[in-house]
Amino acid sequence: MGRKDGGAARVAPPIITMFSSVRLAACLWVCTGIACFADPTTPNPNYTRTRPGGPLPDGDLTVCNIAETxxxxxxxxxxxxxGQTPDLSLEGARLLVNMTGSGGAALVVPGSRDQSLLFRKVAGTHANNEGATMPPGSPLTPALVEGVGRWIDQGAVVECTLTGPLPMPERHHPEGWKEPGYHGLELKLRTSEADCRNCHGADLTGELGPSCDSCHQEGWRKNCTFCHGGTDDTSGAPPRDLSGELTALSFRAHTAHRADNKHPSYDCSTCHTKPTEVTSVGHVFDDTPGRAEVNFSGGLSAGATYLGDGRCSNLYCHGADIGGSGTGDHLAPPTCGSCHVGPASDPSTYDSLSGAHEKHLDEGLTCDRCHANTVEGSVIIGPEAHANGAVDIRFASDVPVTFGDRGCTGTCHGETHSGARWFD
Ligand code: HEC
Ligand code: HEC
Ligand code: HEC
Ligand code: HEC
Ligand code: HEC
Ligand code: HEC
Ligand code: HEC
Incomplete structure (x- = not known):
């Protein structure tokens, strides 16, 4: 989707920027309010620094510094x-030395930050198979990373006493996140969170964060118009833009393909892999966030190519010869005659239709003589029969001819057609 690749639609909406600064301001306020020591190396009078064998050298850190900051x-x-292992409360943190993580790596190796998985994951120096940088989505400041590293290098001392008020755990999401226009939009565009399932559970029923079902109405996961709903008809066409608007649609012809009196209503599966619910494979949580994938393989134009910008090629549905050579452009709706020769087309083009079309059309026969289910004059009267993947032959009631085996039997315009072949 060209528009979304680098365009304005991918830029975080102003509301997010606004909330980030509110969050920052709130944090500064909280910190001064409870004497938060933003730098782990700043001595804190709230705890005593001891370790077996005597007092710590000045400047050495204990787990109390690290736990608090x-x-x-x-x-x-x-x-x-x-919750998530390991437990990183103060008491949990005292047990980190000699513990291994889920992949078998040592979490904290006294004296060596580089051998300590906990350090590598906050510094972002962990291996590819060691998961994400911690905390997910909001890396620590270099000063905090350095504090953790120094505590480990200095022996990862866990003996210390922390008295006085403990800080509150910070919320993961920014202020205002629970507003639908914030987390709902983030689900669709995923500019700030890679995959909600990492923390809300594989089926979104809650893990580190709450279940989405705790606020959403039952059935929301399969309610296609909850996220896609548009305004043209009850199918929800056209789907809203992924950024929630109806103004910058990447494909303006959705409604025309859904609800039109000239062809059947095409299902989403004609042009997309159709999901059955939010967590369906390839739907919301695929590796191309904020972008709708076009996939023609389940439709009539299985061999088509999406060219971007609402344009397609190699289409059966727009084909002049139904061989799959048609093109489509959502800004240029086709007219009768732009896909194949129509009732009003120039006679010199008749030969682009198959077999004996040219001969019959030259003789002045109208389409409805042989395609009576589909057209009357130049009006489509049978949308279900038109551009539905099968050529529909039905002779008008006063034409005593039958079609079969690629040829005709019967008599028409005084000529016997028995044994006549349509195709040479
Ligand atoms: C005739 C083909 C066709 C049909 C049928 C169709 N789509 Fe699309 N849809 C497209 C194309 C093409 C795009 C543009 C993709 C792009 O630009 O990358 C698109 C884009 C989208 C988008 C992204 C919209 C945006 O602008 O951000 C959504 C959501 C979507 N389709 C959902 C649906 C749903 C739901 C249905 C069924 C109700 C459906 N589509 C039926 C062809 C189709
Ligand atoms: C928003 C939730 C969240 C926060 C906050 C968070 N983590 Fe994690 N942590 C996770 C998840 C989820 C995993 C498992 C996936 C992974 O390793 O990337 C994890 C894994 C880990 C692991 C690996 C455990 C193992 O068994 O392999 C370590 C170590 C870790 N986190 C340390 C930290 C540290 C240190 C902080 C704070 C600086 C932190 N995490 C903050 C969610 C969180
Ligand atoms: C604290 C309550 C709460 C939780 C938890 C919650 N939501 Fe929402 N969400 C809402 C409300 C309220 C709306 C507005 C629509 C409604 O009333 O259902 C909304 C709207 C949305 C929308 C926007 C739909 C649209 O209008 O386009 C999406 C997408 C969404 N939520 C996804 C999620 C997902 C995914 C989760 C779980 C990871 C989740 N929400 C968890 C309260 C919540
Ligand atoms: C790294 C872990 C993580 C990821 C990824 C994550 N969440 Fe959350 N979510 C949490 C935690 C933890 C909470 C509990 C409140 C908090 O810490 O902010 C939460 C709370 C929420 C809430 C409740 C509202 C509130 O303010 O309490 C909503 C809604 C929500 N998340 C939606 C989402 C959606 C939608 C996504 C994906 C776009 C997502 N989350 C991704 C960890 C995560
Ligand atoms: C919670 C929101 C949500 C709900 C509910 C939802 N979708 Fe989607 N849908 C999305 C998002 C976001 C995308 C963009 C996908 C991406 O990022 O790759 C999308 C994309 C699509 C596409 C384009 C193809 C693709 O996967 O990229 C189709 C078709 C579609 N959805 C159909 C449906 C149908 C059918 C339902 C109901 C069974 C449904 N959706 C329910 C959010 C939702
Ligand atoms: C978007 C492309 C397109 C447009 C525009 C179009 N057609 Fe078709 N038409 C087709 C396709 C594809 C077929 C091939 C057979 C099928 O799948 O029904 C077809 C077949 C036909 C047939 C053969 C009978 C049948 O049902 O298969 C007639 C007659 C016909 N079209 C008449 C018209 C008339 C009249 C118009 C203008 C009102 C028109 N068409 C506009 C695509 C189109
Ligand atoms: C004398 C009968 C007759 C008339 C008149 C006629 N058709 Fe056909 N049409 C056929 C037959 C027979 C086929 C081939 C059926 C098959 O492929 O099995 C056909 C096939 C088609 C196809 C499929 C593509 C192709 O070239 O085979 C289209 C499109 C079509 N007709 C459109 C029209 C239109 C539009 C008119 C009026 C301008 C028209 N036809 C007039 C008999 C007729």
Missing amino acids: VLIPKCSACHKTG
């Missing part, structure tokens, strides 16, 4: 008892 505020909303 990093682990509790930045990690423990997810890494709590019953």
Whole structure:
């Protein structure tokens, strides 16, 4: 979808920027309110620094520094008892030394930040198979990363006492996220969250974050108009733009393909892989967020190519010879005659239709003599029979001819047709 690739539609809407600064302001306020020590190396009078064998050298860090400045505020909303492992509360953090992560790597190796998975994951130096940078989506400041590294290098001391108020775990999502126009839009465009299922559970019924069903009405997952609903008809056509608007549609001809009195109503599966619900494979959570994939393989024009910008080629449906050579452009709706020779076309083009068309049309026969289910004069009277994947032959009631085996039997305009072949 050309428009979405680098265009304005992918830029985070102003509301997000606005909320980010509200969040920042709120954080600064909270920090000064409870004497938050943003730098783990700043001495904090709320805890005593001891370790077996005597007092710590000045400047050495204990897990209390790290818990207060990093682990509790930045990690423990997810890494709590019953939540994501490892538990990163102060008590949990005291047990980190000698623990291994789910992949077998040591979490904290006293004296070596680089051998410690916990450090690698906050520094972003972890291996590809070691998951995401922590915390997901909102990396620590270099000062906090350095604090964690220094604590580990200095021996990962866990003996310390922390008295006084503990900081609150920070929320994962920014302020205002629960507004539909924020998280709903983010689900569709996924500019800030790679995959909601990472934290809300594979089926979105909740894990580190709440179940989506806790607020949404039953059936929302299969309710196609919940996210796509448009205004033209009850099918929800045209689907709203993924950014929620109806103004910048990447494919303006949705409604024309759904509801039209000249052809059957084409299902979404004509041009897309049709999902059955939100989490269907290839639907919302595919690796091309914010972009609708066109896939013709389930429709009449299986061999077609999507050229972008609402244009297609190699279409059966727009074909002059139904061989799959038609083209379509959503800004240029076809007229009768632009796909194949029509009732009003120039006689010199008759030969582009098959077999004995040219001969019969030259003799002045109208289409409805032989395609009576489909047309009357130049008006489509049988939309279900037209551009439906099968050539529809039905002779007008006063034409005593039958068609079969690629030829005709019977008599018409005083000529016997028995044994006549349509195709040479
Ligand atoms: C005749 C083919 C055709 C049919 C039928 C069709 N679509 Fe599309 N749809 C397209 C094309 C082409 C695009 C543009 C894709 C692009 O630009 O990358 C598109 C884009 C979309 C988009 C993205 C809209 C945007 O502008 O952000 C959505 C959502 C969508 N289709 C949903 C549907 C649904 C739901 C149905 C069935 C009700 C449906 N489509 C039926 C061809 C079709
Ligand atoms: C919003 C939730 C969330 C927050 C906040 C978060 N994590 Fe995680 N953490 C996860 C998830 C989900 C995984 C598992 C996937 C992965 O490893 O990427 C994980 C995995 C880990 C692992 C690997 C555990 C293992 O067994 O392999 C470590 C270590 C870790 N996190 C440390 C941290 C640290 C340190 C912080 C804070 C600086 C933090 N996390 C903040 C969600 C979170
Ligand atoms: C705190 C309550 C709450 C939770 C939890 C919640 N939502 Fe929503 N969401 C809403 C409300 C309210 C709306 C507005 C529509 C409605 O009333 O159903 C909305 C709207 C949406 C929309 C926009 C639909 C549209 O209008 O285009 C999407 C998409 C969405 N939510 C996805 C999710 C997903 C995915 C989850 C789980 C990861 C989730 N929501 C969890 C409250 C919530
Ligand atoms: C990295 C983990 C993570 C990812 C990814 C994630 N969430 Fe959440 N979500 C949480 C956590 C944790 C909470 C609990 C409140 C908090 O910490 O912000 C939450 C809460 C929510 C809520 C409740 C509203 C609120 O403010 O409490 C909604 C709605 C929601 N998430 C929607 C989504 C949607 C939609 C996506 C995908 C676009 C998503 N989340 C991706 C972790 C995540
Ligand atoms: C919670 C929101 C939501 C619901 C509910 C939903 N969709 Fe979608 N749908 C999307 C998003 C977002 C995309 C863009 C996909 C992407 O990012 O790749 C999409 C894309 C599509 C497309 C374009 C092809 C594609 O996968 O890219 C079709 C067709 C479609 N949806 C049909 C449906 C149908 C049919 C239903 C009902 C069974 C449905 N959708 C329900 C959000 C939703
Ligand atoms: C978007 C392309 C397109 C347009 C525009 C179009 N047709 Fe067709 N038409 C087709 C296709 C494709 C066929 C091939 C047979 C099929 O699938 O029904 C066809 C077949 C026919 C047939 C043969 C009978 C049949 O049902 O198969 C007649 C007659 C016909 N069209 C008349 C018309 C008339 C009259 C108009 C203008 C009102 C028109 N067509 C406009 C695509 C088109
Ligand atoms: C004398 C009978 C007759 C008349 C008149 C006639 N057709 Fe046909 N048409 C046929 C036959 C027979 C076929 C081939 C059926 C088959 O492929 O099995 C056909 C096939 C078609 C096809 C499929 C493509 C092709 O070239 O085979 C189209 C499109 C079509 N007709 C459109 C029209 C239109 C438009 C008119 C009026 C301008 C018209 N026909 C007039 C008998 C007729």
